Amino acid sequence: xxxxxxxPSHSVIEKGQxxxxxxxxxxxxxxxxxxxxVMGKEIKFLLHFVKExxxxxxxxxxxxxxxxxxxxxxxxxKVQPAELEDSGVYFCASSQTGLDVYGxxxxxxxRLTVV
Amino acid sequence: GNSVTQMEGPVTxxxxxxxxxxxxxxxxxxxxxxxxxxYPGEGLQLLLKATKADDKxxxxxxxxxxxxxxxxxxxxxxxxxxxxxxxxxxxxxxYNQGGKLIFGQGTELSVKP
Numbered sequence: 001x002x003x004x005x006x007x008p009s010h011s012v013i014e015k016g017q018x019x020x021x022x023x024x025x026x027x028x029x030x031x032x033x034x035x036x037x038v039m040g041k042e043i044k045f046l047l048h049f050v051k052e053x054x055x056x057x058x059x060x061x062x063x064x065x066x067x068x069x070x071x072x073x074x075x076x077x078k079v080q081p082a083e084l085e086d087s088g089v090y091f092c093a094s095s096q097t098g099l100d101v102y103g104x105x106x107x108x109x110x111r112l113t114v115v
Numbered sequence: 116g117n118s119v120t121q122m123e124g125p126v127t128x129x130x131x132x133x134x135x136x137x138x139x140x141x142x143x144x145x146x147x148x149x150x151x152x153x154y155p156g157e158g159l160q161l162l163l164k165a166t167k168a169d170d171k172x173x174x175x176x177x178x179x180x181x182x183x184x185x186x187x188x189x190x191x192x193x194x195x196x197x198x199x200x201x202x203x204x205x206x207x208x209x210y211n212q213g214g215k216l217i218f219g220q221g222t223e224l225s226v227k228p
Contacts, residue, residue, distance in 0.1 A: 003158070035218075040220070041221075043204060043206075043216075044218070048214075048215055055213050056212065056213050091159060095214070104161070106159035108158040109158060
């Protein structure tokens with residue numbers, strides 16, 4: 001089966017611009033998670049979708065970040081306007097069952113650089 | 116709340132050297148514990164896991180034992196290879212919060228021939 005696909009793999013934008021990251025989960029996976037790793041620190045949870053609904057968005061840093069999952073398929077994470085501290089690697093993961101941690105599949109990540 | 120503390124890197128070793136990456140945790144109850152690995156240009160992969168105290172997870176020559184008394188889950192490998200060069204993350208799940216993972220800060224390992 002195809003894995004979790006993220007694109008772009010890299011993005012360099014200027015402060016104040018808008019960037020949209022996309023994640024295509026494994027087909028049939030209802031659960032979709034976004035994580036972020038900033039400046040070599042720990043990977044932090046951003047939010048969790050169950051189908052098209054936001055189950056938990058407690059990790060979203062501020063209202064410059066907007067995540068959507070239309071139709072319960074792919075998800076987008078928009079940063080508007082981007083700030084320097086938003087630079088980092090954004091990971092997406094999907095699973096069939098939220099509590100079945102063993103079944104998570106991660107994407108390769110999007111490396112975002114804000115200059 | 117739950118947290119994971121992992122030894123900082125980067126770690127540079129020669130091929131066939133012994134590897135230890137320390138990981139300690141704070142958690143309510145006794146959750147499963149995981150090591151994830153990210154090879155260059157790839158996504159995060161589950162390397163090994165342990166589901167209860169004293170369990171030993173193992174995979175690809177790596178081992179980690181779930182130590183309840185020391186709240187640790189140190190990753191070890193007896194003889195590293197150049198192909199083991201990657202970033203390693205210790206993690207624990209939060210089953211009562213939708214299954215999201217809490218990660219350590221990651222340890223970058225570089226193995227030289």
